[in-house]
Every structure is written in structure tokens, then in C-alpha cells.
Amino acid sequence: MTTTGTSDNSIFRPGQLTFAVPKGRILDEALPVMARAGVEPGAEFHDPKSRALAFGCLRPDMRIIRVRAFDVATFVAHGAAQVGIVGSDVIEEFDYADLYAPVDLGIGLCRLSVARMANDSDEATSISHLRVATKYPSLTRRHFEAAGVAAECVKLNGAMELAPSLGLARQIVDLVSTGTTLRENGLVETSVILDISARLIVNRTALKTDARVAALVDAFRREAEAREPA
Numbered sequence: 095m096t097t098t099g100t101s102d103n104s105i106f107r108p109g110q111l112t113f114a115v116p117k118g119r120i121l122d123e124a125l126p127v128m129a130r131a132g133v134e135p136g137a138e139f140h141d142p143k144s145r146a147l148a149f150g151c152l153r154p155d156m157r158i159i160r161v162r163a164f165d166v167a168t169f170v171a172h173g174a175a176q177v178g179i180v181g182s183d184v185i186e187e188f189d190y191a192d193l194y195a196p197v198d199l200g201i202g203l204c205r206l207s208v209a210r211m212a213n214d215s216d217e218a219t220s221i222s223h224l225r226v227a228t229k230y231p232s233l234t235r236r237h238f239e240a241a242g243v244a245a246e247c248v249k250l251n252g253a254m255e256l257a258p259s260l261g262l263a264r265q266i267v268d269l270v271s272t273g274t275t276l277r278e279n280g281l282v283e284t285s286v287i288l289d290i291s292a293r294l295i296v297n298r299t300a301l302k303t304d305a306r307v308a309a310l311v312d313a314f315r316r317e318a319e320a321r322e323p324a
């Protein structure tokens with residue numbers, strides 16, 4: 095039996111800051127932003143064969159963890175990571191009291207929308223009860239409640255677009271960017287719930303107690319402002 099040994103990167107040292115990034119589609123856009131703000135993972139982060147989940151950083155007092163998008167918010171809200179990057183969709187869905195989102199990074203732009211089959215003419219407003227497939231049950235319930243509709247949410251983790259044609263739910267609430275996925279699955283967007291962008295998030299207690307967290311917020315704010323059109 096061969097062993098690859100334990101990567102030094104996965105060893106958590108006391109006093110190190112933990113920065114959480116999502117492994118999904120925001121990451122490619124986030125890495126250059128992070129580099130300009132002084133946060134750069136070591137080479138192992140880019141090794142497709144690596145099974146490590148925690149990585150060293152060019153800054154020795156920091157490590158980077160790569161987790162699922164929803165889990166970035168959970169790690170930071172509980173103080174297991176002090177800083178992270180995540181879409182505002184995730185922040186709004188959880189609404190964690192200990193999580194603060196001080197910088198809009200202007201990347202990962204998309205929207206959370208309601209959609210239905212193109213040949214379903216009934217509007218939700220004429221229905222008092224509705225089954226909706228979504229990865230965002232909290233935002234979905236809040237949206238429909240405001241319109242006086244009791245939405246029964248069927249939680250899916252992907253491929254929401256299949257639900258209406260298969261009779262799982264009449265409508266869906268999902269992320270839309272170009273609209274291609276909706277179109278190619280015979281759906282139409284009927285309303286936008288939330289315009290979304292990726293944010294820098296920090297744990298509120300860490301921000302108050304660790305000056306390095308406040309310095310990171312400043313660095314990311316300056317980086318985002320430098321990209322804003324004049």
C-alpha cells in the first residue's frame with residue numbers, strides 16, 4: 095500500500111486566519127480578486143489530483159478552505175472560518191446574525207427568479223397554494239408569502255428546471271444568468287426575487303477582535319473600488 099503522506103497545508107496552526115472559498119463557479123472569478131487583495135493559495139490548491147480541503151497561503155498566517163457555497167456561510171457564521179466569499183443568494187437564504195457582508199465584490203452576477211413552463215398560463219397570484227421546487231426554501235417562502243401565496247417548497251440541490259415538466263412542482267425558484275438553462279428546458283422567467291453578486295463575508299466577533307480581519311475588509315474594499323467604473 096502506498097501513502098501520499100499528510101500535506102503540511104492541512105495542519106491547522108493556532109492563530110492562523112481561515113479564509114473560506116466556494117468550490118463552484120464563483121471561484122474562477124474570485125481568485126484574481128483575492129490575489130489583488132493579498133490572499134493567494136499555495137500551488138496545491140490548483141492541483142486537480144489533490145484531495146486536500148485546506149491549503150496553505152502565500153501569507154503564512156492564513157489558510158484557505160474550499161467548501162460548498164452554502165457551507166462557506168455556515169463556517170464563517172459559526173466562527174470556524176473568519177472570512178469568506180459567497181453569493182448574496184446564500185447570505186439572504188440563511189440570514190445568520192453573526193455574519194457580516196461588508197464588501198460587494200461585483201462578481202458572480204446573476205439573479206434569483208421564479209419560472210414556470212412556457213405553456214402554463216396561470217399566474218401565481220391567482221393561486222392560493224403552490225408547490226415550488228427550489229434550493230432556496232426560505233427566500234421562496236418569503237417571496238410568495240408577500241404575495242399572499244402559501245408556497246410548499248420541494249428542496250432540490252440542482253436541476254430544478256426538470257421539476258415542472260415532470261410534475262414535481264408547478265414553478266421553480268432558481269438562479270438565472272443568461273437564461274439559457276430555462277430556455278433549453280421549456281421554462282419562462284416570470285419574476286425576479288433578488289439581484290445577486292458575490293460578497294466578502296466576515297464573522298462579526300472576529301472583525302471586532304482580530305485586526306487582521308478589519309485589514310482584509312479594507313484590502314478587499316480598495317480592490318473592489320479600484321475596479322468600479324469612474
Ligand SMILES: Nc1ncnc2c1ncn2[C@@H]1O[C@H](COP(=O)(O)OP(=O)(O)OP(=O)(O)O)[C@@H](O)[C@H]1O
Pocket residue numbers: 116117118119120161162163164180181182183184202203204251269270271272290291292
Ligand atoms: N449562472 C450563474 N451565473 C453567475 N453566478 C452564478 C450562477 N449560478 C450560480 N452563481 C453564483 O455562484 C454561486 C455558486 O453556484 P454554483 O452553481 O457553483 O454552486 P453549486 O454547484 O450549486 O454549489 P454546490 O454544488 O456547492 O451546491 C451561487 O451561490 C451564486 O451566487
Ligand SMILES: O=P(O)(O)OC[C@H]1O[C@H](OP(=O)(O)OP(=O)(O)O)[C@H](O)[C@@H]1O
Pocket residue numbers: 119251252253254268269270271272273274275276
Ligand atoms: O441562466 P444560465 O446562464 O443558464 O445559468 C443558470 C444555471 O446556472 C446555475 O446552475 P449551475 O450551472 O451552476 O449548475 P447546478 O445546477 O449544478 O447548480 C443555476 O442553477 C442554473 O441552472
